[in-house]
Amino acid sequence: MGASRNLIKLSGGCVVAGGLVAGILLPVTAGVGKVAADVSDSVVQITPASISADMPGVTTITDRDGKPIAEVYDQYRLPVTSDQISQTMKNALISIEDRRFYQEHGIDPRGLLRAAINDSVGGSQQGGSTITQQLVKNYLVNVVDKDNKAAQMADRADTLTRKLREARTAIELDKNLGKDEILTDYLNVVEFTGKVYGVEAAAHAYFGTTAAQLTVPQAALLAGMVNNPTTYNPYTHPVDAKRRRDTVIDAMVTNRAIDQNAAIQAKAAPLGVTGPDVPASTCFSAQPDAGFFCQYALSYLQSAGFDPAKLSNGGYVIKTTMDSRVSAAAKDAVTANVPTTQSGVANTMAIVSPGATSHEVLALVANRNLGTDAAQGQTTRNLVTEVSDPFGAGSVFKIFTAAAALESGAARLDTPLPNPPSQCFPLPGSKKCYTVHNDGDYADPITLTNGLATSPNTAFVGLETKVGLPDVVAMASRLGLRTTMQSNDVGKKPDPGSANTQYSQTQTQYFQDKPSFTLGNSPVSPLELADVPATLMSGGIWCPPTPILSVTDSAGHPVPVNAPACEQAIAPDIASTLMTGLSQDTVSGTTAASAHAAGWTRPGIGKTGTTQTNQSVAFVGGTDNYAVSSLVFADSSTPGQLCPGNPVHIGTCGHGAFGGTVAAPPYFKAMRTILGSSQ
Structure with missing residues (x-):
């Protein structure tokens, strides 16, 4: 009975194999049946172009000189040509x-027949597939x-x-x-x-070599x-891997690819694998001074319409x-x-090159590094490009009041501005007033030029009131704070469902009636702040701060x-x-002492x-072809007062840190260093 049953299976196997080959080779017609129809509907349309174009690869991010700074990928693949x-x-x-x-011709009828017969008589399952069929399967799966x-x-x-x-x-x-080409x-x-x-x-990861230089034991593995x-x-399975490698070497002898002596030498060789040496697949792998730049480049391209999956x-x-x-x-400076x-x-610190x-x-750097280990000073947030300083840039925002005043004719550089030690300014639409104090002794009145320096x-609150808050707030966006002014007053995306206008409104909306705006007490992006002097140094032309030279x-x-014009x-x-008006700060203004200590004599702005509580200090400047922002701010969940020292720290220190004493020195x-002997 057992022999008869096996004979029936064998006969059935031959029929199956014959039908399989015939179903493949003959045109599909309505009479072939449901399977054939399903096959006809599901034949994969693969072209030579689609294989190379769609194959996932490694995206390489480089600096402006073409030096790689990071690689991102889903599949670590380095496509090569046949001769490689x-x-x-x-x-x-x-x-x-x-x-x-x-x-x-794409399939092996003898292999299919052998597999079908072997399966039908209860032997181990065999696919009978060719390299071309395996290409199809791997292309679908991978x-x-x-x-x-x-x-x-499936x-x-x-x-x-x-x-x-x-x-x-x-x-x-196989026809195309x-x-x-199929093998490659x-x-x-x-x-x-x-x-x-x-x-x-694989050659790189396992052997530290190239596909062109693989030896017999390496290739066999x-x-x-x-x-x-x-x-x-x-x-993980070195014994099984070696046994399989040696099986391949024996097959190479059978196929006359190598002789017996070469096989003996190859089988005697150790596995010889190193690593595996596989690069990290995110911007976290970049050098400390490049991580935030890498992250910004990818997010910039996404905002320009690139598919995030395609980028990776x-x-x-x-x-x-x-x-x-x-x-x-x-990076060294911060x-x-x-x-x-x-x-x-x-x-x-963000550095931007002005231009029309x-x-x-x-450069986009911070003392922090991009990464996941907070204990090592790492962060996953882009501190340099996002609206990351929650406390603001302080009096840097007086630039926007000065620009709006000059544009409207409300003041010139030599205009004397009322400057009492304190004053309570009426709030729009309210019977209350906003009290402001000067921190130190100043001339009263004071010219706009001296006011910008000291x-x-x-x-400045008086000048802001004279110009009108809407124009001053709008000037901040015009000169560079585009994303900043569209965030809310805690630096996040506005939440329309919140009853608190601090959370529901953009900064542009929120500060329409708040004279405190010119004192810079709102969240800001360090990169966008550097774009402000870049706009001034470009003859008043704003451009989006771009991190991209080219993409291939x-x-x-x-x-x-695509980028905003x-x-x-x-x-x-x-x-x-x-x-x-901004040229006197390093000469006779708030950074004069730090500039002198640094031996700085170069002209610039x-x-x-x-900020009032000394939780953030800032400096923006520009010289030659460099526009820069340097911000120092509290970044923990329990922020406190910044104190000067070596190093700058959180503590209780009276007046605390100032922009001129703590944020300007890194600049x-x-x-x-950048300007060298030309400084």
């Missing part, structure tokens, strides 16, 4: 996976359906419909691609455990892994505007002022980047006049700011 893969690697794969690869677990299960399902679809697709692919595409798409995909990435990357992982697996090369020399100098692990104190057609960002409060796709073709924010003569240190 050793013949040894090709021979190893063909020997173990598909000996008749060069003779068949590319088309890489983010769809259910679809991936791609792997042991069903007749799936096998017929795979085989029919393979036949079509040469054998070497397969070796580029296949998985080699974990996030490592493709033979070039990799060829053996494609059958089951988990089972034959050389790190599209194989782009993103050349940024980052100047590594400038960035290193800025960490010298506030150490990376200093509790509760952040120091940011673009404002290129050169920063009295009553003179995986084929090396340029990809356009530059605008003439204020007239050139207003910008020039205001720069003249500057303005300091200190002088960085710029002296």
Whole structure:
């Protein structure tokens, strides 16, 4: 009975195999049945172009000179051409996976027949698939359906419909691609455990070499892994991996790819794997002075319309505007002022290059580093570009009052401004008034130029009231605080459902009737603050602070980047006049002592700011072709008063830190390094 039953199975297997091959090779008609119809409906449309274009790759972010600063990816894959893969690697794969690869036409009828008969008589299941069929399967699993677990299960399902679809697709692919192209595409798409995909990435990760230089034992190990990357992982299953490697070497002898002597030597070699050496797949892998820049470049491209998923697996090369020399100098300056692990104190610096057609960002650094270990001074938030300083830039905001006054004609640089020690200013639409005090002794009246240099409060609140709050608030956006002014008064996206206007309104809306605006007590973005002097130094032309020089796709073709157009924010003569007014800060104003201590004599513009509770201090400046913001602010969940010292710290220290004494010194240190002997 057992022999009869096996004979029936064997006969059935032959019928199945014959029907399988016939169903593949013959045109699909209504008479073939439901399976054939399902297959016809589900044949995958794969073209040579789609394989290379859709294959996930590593996106590389570089500085302006093309030096890589980070890599981001979903699948660590480094696509290569056929001539970049050793013949040894090709021979190893063909020997173990598909000996008749060069003779068949996408499928192997003999292999299918053998597999069908073996399955039907109760033997181990065999796929009978060719390298071309495996390319189809791996393309579906690793590319088309890489983010769809259910679809991936269907791609792997042991069903007749799936096998017929795979085989029919393979036949079509064989008609359109040469054998070497199929082999190359397969070796580029296949998985080699974990996030490592493709033979070039595997050669780098496991052996520290290239696909072109793989030796016989190395190639045999990799060829053996494609059958089951988990089972034959050389790190977790070294014994199984070596056994499989040696099986491949024996197959290479059988297929006359190597001789017996070479096989003996290859089998005697150790596995020889290193690592695995796989780069980190986020901006966290960047150097300390480049992490925030990398993060900003990606978010900037997303806001310009790039698909986030495509950015992380599209194989782009993103050349940024980052100047590594400038960035290193800025990083050294902020960490010298506030150490990376200093509790509760952040120091940011953004440097922008002015221009009439673009404002290129050169450096985005902080004493903190981008990362997840808070104990090591790391943060996942972009302290330099986001609206991250919750306390504000203090008197730096007096720039906006001065600009609005000059534009409206309410004041000139030599206009005497009333400047009593204190004054209570009427609040719009209210019987109450807003009391302001000067912190120190000042002339009364005081000219606008001297006021910008020494920063009295009553003179500027009075001037703000004279110009009108709406114009001053609008000027902040015009000169550069675009995202800042669209956030609410705690630096977040406005919540329309909140009954508290501090949370529900944008800063532009919230400060329409609050004279405190010119004293800079609201959240601000350090990068946007650096764009303000950049706008003045560009003849009043605002441009979005761009981190991108170019983007090219995986084929090396340029990809356009959409960005907001530059605008003439204020007239050139207003910008020039205001720069003249800001030119005395480092000479006779609030940063004069720090400038002298630093040996700084170069002309430029500057303005300091200190919030009332000394929880944030700021300096914005510009010289040569550099516009800069330096902010020091409390950044813990329990913020306190900033105190000067070595290092700057949180404590109780009377008047506390000031913009001129704590935020300006990093500017002088960085710029002296950047400008060198020309300073």
